[in-house]
Amino acid sequence: MTALPRSTVHLALALIGGAALTLTPTAAVHAQPAPTVQGPTERITLSPTADPTTSQTITWRGDHGDTALVRYAPADDPEQTRDVQAHISTEAAGTYYTATLTGLTPATAYDYRVGDGDTTLSDPHTFTTAAPDDTPFDFLYFGDTQNDITEEAAPVVRAALQAQPDAALALHAGDLINTSTNDAQWAEWYDAYGPAAVKMNQLAAPGNHEYSGTTLSPQWTGQFPGSGNGPTNGADLPETTYYTDYQGVRFIVLNSNYRNAAPISRNAWLQEQARWLDQALTDNPGRWSVVTFHHPVFSNTPGRDNPELRNAWMPVFEDNDIDLVLQGHDHSYSRGNLTTNDTDDPTVQTGPVYTVAVTGPKMYDAHEGNWTDNGARVRAHATDTQTYQSIEVDGTTLEYQARTIDGQIIDAFTIVKDDQGKTVTDRL
Template identity: 50%
Template sequence: MTSPARTSPVPRALLAAALLVGATAVAVPGQAVAATPTFDRIVLSPTATPATSAIVTWRTATAAASPGVELQPADGGPVTTVTATPTGQAGGGHYHRADLDALTPDTAYRYRIGDGTEWSDWIDFRTAGAAGDPFTFLYLGDIQNDITEGAAPLVRAAQADASDAELTVHAGDLINNADADDEWAEWFAAVDVAHTSTTHQIATPGNHEYDGWNLSDHWTRQFPGAGNGPDDDDLDGTAWYTDYQGVRFVSLNSNYTNAPWFDVVDWLEDQETWLDGVLADNPNRWTVVTFHQPVISNSEGRTGALVRAAWLDVLEDHDVDLVLQGHDHSYGRGNLTANRTDDPAVTTGPVYVVSVAGPKMYTPSTTDWRLAGAEVRTQLGDTQTYQVVDVTADTLTYRAKTQDGTVVDAFTVHRGADGKRVVEN
C-alpha cells in the first residue's frame, strides 16, 4: 500500500525527554552451566525465506573438531552434510551455526548435529508452505523472573495447547540478567529443546538482554536473526524480518535504557527508515511487528513516548495487523481511537498488545493510552498469559489464555473485499 506523507523524524528534544523514563537492567552473571548432553540449546531460526532455508544454532561444552549437521527428508532419501561455523563463546559454552539451504517448500525434514565424533538424535522440522496456507503461532511476553517455578508451567501449557504451532514469538526479557548463564539454562529448560529445535523461534531482545549498552553474548549466538536488517552492526540479530506463509514478521529493537540519548535518536530513526521500506515493499497479506518496549505503555508510571514518537506513524500508515510487545508486566490490548467504527465491536487499523508470561507483575494503567490518543479494549493485572494466533488467507484469530486454558481476550482480524475489520470475539 502507498503510505501517506509523514512529518520529518521526531524532534530530538522529545526523544531526549522520553529517555528519562524507563527501567534499568543490571546484569549479574550467574554460574556457567555445562552443556549436557553433548549438544544443547538447539534453536531453529527462520531466514528471510523459510520455505527454502533455515538456521540451526547450538552449544557444546568444548570446541568441536568438525561441527556440522546431517540433513535429509523425513521420509528418507539422500543425506546432506552441512559444515557449521563456530560463532564464539558465552557463559563458558561454545556456540555453532549451520545454514540449511536449497530446501523444498512445505516439506518435512530431519537433522542431527555432530562434532566430528558424536551425533545427536534426529530432530524433525518442516519448511514453510505457500502464502495463504493456514498455520498457528504462539506469542509470549516477558518470562524473565522465577523461570522454573513461575513461568515454565505456563509455557508448557501453551506448547501443549498449540502443539501444532509452527513459530513462537518472544517479545523480549527472556531472562533477568543478560549474562547469567544459569538463567539461560532455566529458560531453555522451560521452553524445552523439543520445541526450540523443531519450531521456528522469532525472538526480539528486551532491556534485560543488555548489560548497559552491550547486548548479551548469548543473544546472537542463540537468535541470529535473518540478516536482512538495517545497515547497523549494533542491530545485528535484533532488527530483521521473515516472510512465513503470507505473514511478514518484523523484529525491531526498541531498547533505549542506559544509552546516550543522541545514540538512541539515531538508533530509532535508522529503524524507522528501514521499517518504512520493509513495510512499503511487503508482498504479504498480513504483517506482525514485535519489539519489547511498547509504543503505548500499559502500566503505572511508564510511558511509550520515545518509541511512539519514532514508530507509531509508520505502523499506522502501513496498517500493520498485530504489534506484539512486552516490558510492562501486565496485559493490555487496544487501538487508536481514530480507528473506531460505528459498531463498538469493530475497529480498523493496527492492534497493539502488551503481555507477560512470567510471574513478575506491575499495576495496569490507562494513562499512556489516553496520552497516545488510544483506547484499551482489554486490560488485566496479575495475569500471566500466552497467546495463540491462527492464520488463514483471510483471517488472523487471536486468543489470550491463562495457564488453565481460560480465554481472557479474543478477536479476529478479517481482510476481504470490503477491507480490513478487527472484530471482538
Template identity: 25%
Template sequence: MYKPIIIVLAMLFLSCKDNGQEYQAETFELPSIPDQIVLTWQQDPSTTLTITWRTEKPMEESFLSYSESSSAAAGNWTKKEAESFTFEQTSSWFHTVELTQLIPDTEYHVVIEHPVLPEQFFFRTIPAERNQRELVFLAGGDSRTRRDVRREVNRLAALQDPDFVVFAGDFIDSPLNEEEWNEWFDDWHELLITGDGRRIPIVPAIGNHEVAGGFLQPRSKAPFFYNRFVTPEPRNYYTLEFGPDLVIITLDSDHTKEVSQQNQWLDNTLHSQADKKWKILQYHVTAWPSSRSFDEEIPVKIRENWVPIFEKHNVNLVVEGHDHAFKKTVPIRNNMEDKTGVIYIGDGAWGAPLREVKNPENIWWLDEALSADHFWKITLSKDGEDLKVEPVFRPLVKAFMLQAESSEAL
C-alpha cells in the first residue's frame, strides 16, 4: 500500500527564557513532497517537454527551475510556475509545466522545488535534424497486475537508455483504483530513470483497463489516464513527430473514441506525414491476435477500418497490446502475407498475466508468438535510413551474484 510521507518540523522551546522573555512552542508543517514525476509531450519533442508531478496536499505555490545542463553550474536557471489541479476520484494534487523553446538534442537539468526535499533530474530533447545521433525507443504495454514483474521490466527498460517509451495501454487493472495508480506511478518514478539520473518520457495510448466500462465510454470514465498523462489534443488519439524521419501516431481502440470515428483523421494525418520515412502506429486492442479470437468485434473493426488506411499510406510498423504475449506478424497487405505489407508487433506483456499463444505454424498472420514478458527496442539510425526492431525479454532465470571469498576464508 502507498504510504504517505508527512514531514513535520517542530521547534520546541518550552518554558525557555531569554532576557526574561518566554518562548511558546512553535510547530509548522512542510509542504507535501513532490513525487510520481512523469514526462510526456504535447508538442514537438525536439523543443518542448511536459513535466507532471504529484503532491498529497494542495500547494500554496508549485514551481520548477530548469537549466541547460551545460550552464546549470553557472546559475543560469529559469523558474516556471506549475498549473495545479485535482479531480474527483483522487485525494492528491497534480502539477504540470510545459517547457517550450528548448534546444534540440540537448540535456536539461530540472529541480522541482521544495524547501527540504527538492526533486532533481535531467532530461534530453530529441534531435531535430538527421545525422545527430541514434534514436532509441521502447514499445510495449499491459503492465497490469504482476507488480514484481512490472518492476523488473521497468528496470530492464531503463537499462536500454532509451529516449522514450511507447506504451500501448492497460497500465493497471481497476480503472478507478487510486492505490493501483499510485503504485504504477511510484514504480515509474523510481525505475524509469537511467543510472545517471535521466528521466524517460512516455507516449501513452489508452486501453480498456484505463476506462470504467472498458469500451465506448466518455473520457470522463478514464479520469486517471486523462489527468495524469498530459498529451496532445484531442488526447485519445494524437501525433508526435520525432525529427525529419519518424512519426508516431497513437489511436484509441474503441475505449473513449469509436474506431471508425478516427478514420478520416488517420487518413488526413498519414497524408500530411507522407514525407516521413518511418510511420509507426500504436493502439491497444490487437487487430492480429496472438492469443484471443480473430473474430472478436474490435479486431474485426480495426481490420475493416484502419488496416486499409495503414496499407494505403505504407505504414511501416504497428504496436498492439491486449493479448499479453509476444508476437510479430508477417508483413500484411490485403489480408495476406505480402512483403510490401505492414508488420505488427505486440501484444503487451509488461507485467500483465501472460496468455497462451496460437501456434504460428498454423496461423498465417503470425511470424512469431510466445507467452513471454518483454518489450520491443527500436533503434533509428543516425542517418534515418534504418530502423532496427528487436525484442528484449525478461530473463526467465534470475541472475545471481557470486561473491568472492576473502583469502582468510579459503
C-alpha cells in the first residue's frame, strides 16, 4: 500500500465572540472499504476553504459524541480510505460537526461519508477539489428563498440544479429562511438544496431574517462556517465574512446586516469590512472577483435605502473594479451599473455589475428611483419573477444568465476581461 500524507483537520468550535479552537490530529488510513451501515446524519454541507485545490470543509448534524469523523478516499482508489476526526462546532436543535480535510490532490474526485465510523455512517457522497489553474467552470447564484420553501422555492432550485448539474459552487445572497430560530424552516431549506449541498460548496451570506434582533441564527455557524479568513474584529464578522479562490475567481462573502449585528456602531462595523475587502481585492491572485451579501447597494423597493452601506462599500467596489456584486433582500430582479461606467454604445458598460435577485415566492413592488437618485442605471428589471442565475467563467470571458423555472432567460450579459481592458455587454 502506498503511504499517504498526513492530513490536518481544523476543528471549529464556535465560542462567544467568534473564537475558534484548532486541533491537528493525524488521519487514520484504512485498507478496507467503509462499512455500509447508514445512520442518523443530516444537513451534510460542503463549505469552502481559502484554498479549495487541496482542502475541503464538511459540516453535518448528528449524534456521534466525540467520535465524529469523515471517512474519505479518492474516487478512483476507494480502498485507500482515511478518517479525519471532527469536532462539535455548535448545538442548535441538535449537534453540528465540522471537519476540514487537507493535503488533497487538486482536480480530484473524492468519495466521503460522515458519522462515527463504527455503527453510523451516512450515504456516500462525492466532491471534487478545484483545479490549480483557470479551468472553465460554472456556478449558481440564488436570491432570497425565505418563504414557502418546499412548495414555491424548491421547484426553482430543482430547475437550477437540473439545468446546471455540474455547477461547482452555489452562492446565496441571504434570507435563506424566514425565521432565524425555526429549525423546521432550515429542514425545508435542506430538502430543497440538500442534493447540491453534499457535492458543491455553499457560499451563504446572512440576511436580516437570519437574525433575531442582534443574534445570528444558532444554526448558521454549524452549517456555513466559511473559510475563516475574514475580519477578526466586529460582531459576527469572523464567522460570516470570508473569501475563497476558485479557478481564477476570488469569491467574497460579506455581512450587510449593520442594523442587526452592530446597531450602535454601524459605520465602524461596515468600515471594518471595507478595509478587509479592499485588501482582499488588492491581493486577488486571479482574474475575476465576485462578492455576495444581502442588502443591496441600490434598492429596488420604494422607500428602502442603505446609504451607510453604499457609502462604505461602493467606493471599494468601484476603485477595485470588482466584476459582480450579487445581492438580494428586495424581492424583485434588477441589474445595473453606475452611469459613469457607461460607454458610447448603449449596450456596453465598464466597471462593476450590480444585481438583485429573488428565488422564493415573496414579491415586492419595484422602482428604479434609488438607482437613478444615486448615479446608477438599471439595465434589466423584473417583478413577480422567481429566478436562479447561472454564471460560466471561461478564461477571459464570464457569461451570466438569469432564468425562470421554465428556463426563460430574463437577463443576460457577457463580461470580457483581457489585456485590452474590460467590457460588459448586454445580451438581451
